Amino acid sequence: MSAPAPPAPAASAAPASAAPAASGERRLPPVTQLGMVSLALIVAAGIYLSAHLPNHVSLTPAIVLLAVSALVLAGNLASLSRVRGFAWGAFFAVARWAALAYLVIAGMIEYVFLRNHTSGGPLVVLTLSLLVFAVHVPVLIAFTVARYQEP
Amino acid sequence: MAQAVVSTPGSVIGEGAPPQGVPAGFERPDFQIVPRAGLPIVAAVLGLLIAGIAVNELWPLMFLHVVGGATWTIVDLFLGFVLGPILGSMPIPARIALTTRLMPKMVLIMPTAVTVTLAAGWQLGSHLGTVQSAYALHGWVVASYIVVGVMAVIALGLLEPANIAVLTELKKPQPNPAVIERLMKRFIYTAGATGLMQVATLVIMTKLASG
Numbered sequence: 441m442s443a444p445a446p447p448a449p450a451a452s453a454a455p456a457s458a459a460p461a462a463s464g465e466r467r468l469p470p471v472t473q474l475g476m477v478s479l480a481l482i483v484a485a486g487i488y489l490s491a492h493l494p495n496h497v498s499l500t501p502a503i504v505l506l507a508v509s510a511l512v513l514a515g516n517l518a519s520l521s522r523v524r525g526f527a528w529g530a531f532f533a534v535a536r537w538a539a540l541a542y543l544v545i546a547g548m549i550e551y552v553f554l555r556n557h558t559s560g561g562p563l564v565v566l567t568l569s570l571l572v573f574a575v576h577v578p579v580l581i582a583f584t585v586a587r588y589q590e591p
Numbered sequence: 592m593a594q595a596v597v598s599t600p601g602s603v604i605g606e607g608a609p610p611q612g613v614p615a616g617f618e619r620p621d622f623q624i625v626p627r628a629g630l631p632i633v634a635a636v637l638g639l640l641i642a643g644i645a646v647n648e649l650w651p652l653m654f655l656h657v658v659g660g661a662t663w664t665i666v667d668l669f670l671g672f673v674l675g676p677i678l679g680s681m682p683i684p685a686r687i688a689l690t691t692r693l694m695p696k697m698v699l700i701m702p703t704a705v706t707v708t709l710a711a712g713w714q715l716g717s718h719l720g721t722v723q724s725a726y727a728l729h730g731w732v733v734a735s736y737i738v739v740g741v742m743a744v745i746a747l748g749l750l751e752p753a754n755i756a757v758l759t760e761l762k763k764p765q766p767n768p769a770v771i772e773r774l775m776k777r778f779i780y781t782a783g784a785t786g787l788m789q790v791a792t793l794v795i796m797t798k799l800a801s802g
Binding site: 472475476479480483484486487490491492493494495530534537538541544545548549551552555556573577580581583584585588589 | 625637640641644645647702706709710713714717722723724729733736737740741743744745747748749751752753755756759760767770774
């Protein structure tokens with residue numbers, strides 16, 4: 441089963457417009473797709489680290505996955521910020537509450553890591569992964585809500 | 592749901608030109624996107640989770656992991672394979688009535704169930720030693736990470752945003768039926784996808800439990 445395809449991405453160099461296109465669908469950057477890629481990358485980093493416990497393994501693969509995930513997040517935010525006529529009021533109204541909720545969830549997971557004496561490099565990678573998670577998920581929720589709102 | 596017109600919350604749908612599939616005079620129930628009455632319950636559950644992890648005893652951790660996991664699995668399977676197909680075939684007013692009652696509860700239940708399952712599960716695995724790579728069934732444990740990871744990406748990227756967005760759309764004075772239709776399809780399809788993956792979770796967890 442697959443979800444219906446999100447809107448067509450705005451691939452041009454010009455700032456994307458949230459104004460309804462002729463088809464009735466807004467032209468927006470692929471925020472949801474990029475968000476899922478970013479989440480998948482940090483999940484992969486987490487699985488890589490978790491799968492090797494308690495052995496010490498190279499952090500490089502996890503760091504690379506995290507770095508790419510963070511870059512995708514930054515790119516996603518940058519492309520979204522260039523959208524004209526987007527319902528930013530609705531976006532931030534949803535994003536701040538979603539951020540609160542997902543910070544609590546990230547905090548719970550961080551608590552488990554600390555409770556189990558995770559430390560050093562793995563803790564840094566996992567904490568930064570949770571940070572990406574706690575930023576990106578609210579962005580995805582807020583984007584999905586705001587794209588259907590009038591600016 | 593193609594031509595439905597919904598007026599202000601708690602008021603009448605279909606005033607003016609009667610929309611297709613919606614009887615004139617249909618009253619949409621008022622609702623909260625995030626049910627505030629449920630927040631203390633969520634806080635209590637998270638408090639129990641913190642206590643369970645802090646105590647680090649087998650029974651509380653097992654209880655939290657099993658209850659959270661069972662809730663997560665059952666809801667996914669039920670929504671994906673039972674309620675989803677039924678919802679798709681219901682008359683529009685019934686769909687709206689069910690959606691405005693069901694989806695706000697999902698906003699609280701699913702993130703809570705997932706957080707409890709994962710946090711208690713990791714602590715339980717640490718307590719039992721099953722997260723260690725020396726564990727005999729370590730491959731199965733890693734498989735569970737992968738299944739949960741895929742489910743998490745689908746749920747966080749598609750399902751949860753669709754849930755919130757459809758409720759926000761239904762809150763509008765004039766909701767767009769096409770948007771609701773699209774978001775509900777996304778919700779039901781992704782619930783079905785995670786439901787399928789929950790079958791894999793059941794296979795893995797029963798294998799781990801039976802050794």
